[in-house]
Amino acid sequence: MSSLVSTSHLQLAAFALGTVGWILCTVSMGIVEWRVWHVDNTTIISSGIAWVGIWKVCFISYLHVSPGYKEQFCHKFSGYDSSIPPEIYAAQGLLLIAMCVGLLGLIATIFALRNVYMGIAQKTLITRFFLVGGFFYILAGLCVLIPVSWNFYSVTHNQSIAFPPSYHMPSSPAAQEAGAAIPIGIVAVILLLLSGTFSLSYRFPVTANTITKS
Numbered sequence: 566m567s568s569l570v571s572t573s574h575l576q577l578a579a580f581a582l583g584t585v586g587w588i589l590c591t592v593s594m595g596i597v598e599w600r601v602w603h604v605d606n607t608t609i610i611s612s613g614i615a616w617v618g619i620w621k622v623c624f625i626s627y628l629h630v631s632p633g634y635k636e637q638f639c640h641k642f643s644g645y646d647s648s649i650p651p652e653i654y655a656a657q658g659l660l661l662i663a664m665c666v667g668l669l670g671l672i673a674t675i676f677a678l679r680n681v682y683m684g685i686a687q688k689t690l691i692t693r694f695f696l697v698g699g700f701f702y703i704l705a706g707l708c709v710l711i712p713v714s715w716n717f718y719s720v721t722h723n724q725s726i727a728f729p730p731s732y733h734m735p736s737s738p739a740a741q742e743a744g745a746a747i748p749i750g751i752v753a754v755i756l757l758l759l760s761g762t763f764s765l766s767y768r769f770p771v772t773a774n775t776i777t778k779s
Contacts, residue, residue, distance in 0.1 A: 576681075576695055579763035580674045583702050586756030587667040589749050590709050594660040597623050597639075598744030600720050605739045611636075615734060616744060619656040619712070622732055629733055640732045648727045652719055656712030663708035667757065670701030674764060692767060699764030706757030713750035717743055 597618030607613045608628075615624035623639040630638055642649050677694035680687060725737030 575763045576674065576767050577678060579699070579702070579760040580671065580678060582756045582763070583667065583671055583674065583698075583760035586702075586753045586760060587664070587671060587705070589753035589756065590660065590663050590667060590705065593709070593713075593746040593750040593753060594619070594664065596744075596746050596749075597621060599656075599716055599746045601742045601744045602734075602738035603740045603742075604735050606735065609733045615738075617653075617726070618744075618746070619653050619660070619716075622728070622734060624734075626733070638733065640734075646729065648729055650719065650724070650726055652712065652715040656716060659708040659712050663705040663757075666701050666708065667705035670698045670705060670760070670764075673698035673701060677767075695764045695767040699761045699767075702757050702761030702764060704761075706754045706761060709750050709757065710754045713747055713754065717747050720747070 597616045597620070599619055600617040602615040602617060604610050604613055604615060609626055610624045611627050612625040615622060619642075621639050621641040623637060625636055626638045627636060630636060642653065673694045677691050677698065680691050680694075720741055720743045723738070723741055726734075727736045728734040
């Protein structure tokens with residue numbers, strides 16, 4: 566068993582990194598701070614700052630307050646808002662895929678590590694689970710990379726969004742910067758890609774001091 570376990574330390578690290586990466590992916594998907602808009606007109610946006618996420622836009626206001634919030638107005642995006650740029654809708658779909666695919670990668674890695682630490686030397690089963698897990702990790706990382714890069718590009722080029730009047734948002738900010746979701750997403754990408762690389766690098770030992778099961 567010792568020889569079998571000794572060859573999977575990197576894959577154990579892959580599981581740990583993949584778990585953290587998957588959590589960060591979920592966090593970046595849930596928070597609204599993807600783009601931070603600075604606006605000049607503070608009549609409605611009282612703080613002069615609005616947060617544009619992939620699910621909704623929020624800002625502090627003393628005139629319009631959403632139910633359940635204190636001095637905060639939020640408007641959720643719908644599938645019928647043609648004015649919403651494609652990178653936002655792409656982020657919604659790709660991050661949901663990344664969350665599901667990343668979870669499948671974690672499950673595959675758990676099954677492989679279970680066989681390793683229980684001393685079940687099934688070469689085909691262990692190798693395939695690690696390969697499948699690595700593939701899912703990398704796919705999840707790429708699904709996070711695309712929307713993070715696309716939205717970061719939009720931020721750096723100060724691109725505007727023609728919000729409908731119901732959003733109470735200007736069509737363009739005076740300035741904008743990347744919110745917390747983007748660096749969180751970048752870290753998630755790095756961890757998921759590392760996890761995938763580590764999982765795919767697994768090599769079954771030539772001789773394993775375990776009971777081989779057919």
